[in-house]
Amino acid sequence: MTPPIDHTDVGAYVLGVLDAHEAEAFEAHLLGCELCQAELKSLSALPDLLDELREPPSAPAPVAVEMPRLLDEVAARRRRRRIVTWVAAAVATIAIIAGPIVTAALTATDPNVVAFPDGVPKLTGSGPTGANIELTVQEKGWGSDVVLSLKGVRGPEKCELIAVGKNGQEATVNSWLVPSWGYGVPGWPQPLMMRGGAAMKPGDIAKFEVRTLDKKVLVSVPA
Known part of the structure; x- marks a missing residue:
């Protein structure tokens, strides 16, 4: 039976938490879902940001923007999946310590982010x-x-x-x-x-x- 697909699965897919069947189903869904494709692009830097909490700082790698390259990179990360409990702990640490850094990184690297201009009446x-x-x-x-x-x-x-x-x-x-x-x-x-x-x-x-x-x-x- 094909696992149900949820649009919130993008984060789990990037972090490598989905099992093989779930990941395969999500990739099939991804091919026809522009919303999930855009979300995948915006989250593609997240595993590297998680690594920076555990490893010495280094020059950041550029965020991939082509979908085939993104899929290849995410698949590679999934093959060396972290233990789920470590992921949960790392995400909690980011939320407490590095939340502003992650937010800035994700928004700064996504040219499609739209926000209201400051000081302009709505x-x-x-x-x-x-x-x-x-x-x-x-x-x-x-x-x-x-x-x-x-x-x-x-x-x-x-x-x-x-x-x-x-x-x-x-x-x-x-x-x-x-x-x-x-x-x-x-x-x-x-x-x-x-x-x-x-x-x-x-x-x-x-x-x-x-x-x-x-x-x-x-x-x-x-x-």
């Missing part, structure tokens, strides 16, 4: 379907730079963020796929965070809408 709104949105808008020479956080949506669904101008014109800020487990919901509390741009100045925008590709409005927020 626009917020809620929709009838339970969707919640936060976004910031900054004026640029080419238009508006937008950072979005979206919660309370389930998939599978295809969505887009639309800037609606005061003159009625529209511009697509960004579009994305919502996986079946969703974003910012029970069982998957992480919000969707992304950045996009609109060819409109902030003063020309009347509102932002998150829509499905069949034009259903999930949530709207005045600009």
Whole structure:
């Protein structure tokens, strides 16, 4: 029987805690799951950071970014798996002593990390379907730079963020796929965070809408 796959298995896979059958099932799942692929990239440095708690400091190895190379490296680490109790102790030690270092390493090495800019007011709104949105808008020479956080949506669904101008014109800020487990919901509390741009100045925008590709409005927020 194929072991059930959970998206939280990424950390266990990187640390080599999964058994052979679980690892094989997860690798098959990984090939078709962009979310787990992105998570694997962000966690690929974790085993080296664990080693640094036990070994003298040395020059950090570059984080792999190609999926085949990542799989090869993780497989090699799995072949020399640590004892599970040692892993648990090491993770606990990191949480107490080196938490900020790990956080900085994982975020600094992942170019896809998106965060709200400091000091920029947030626009917020809620929709009838339970969707919640936060976004910031900054004026640029080419238009508006937008950072979005979206919660309370389930998939599978295809969505887009639309800037609606005061003159009625529209511009697509960004579009994305919502996986079946969703974003910012029970069982998957992480919000969707992304950045996009609109060819409109902030003063020309009347509102932002998150829509499905069949034009259903999930949530709207005045600009």
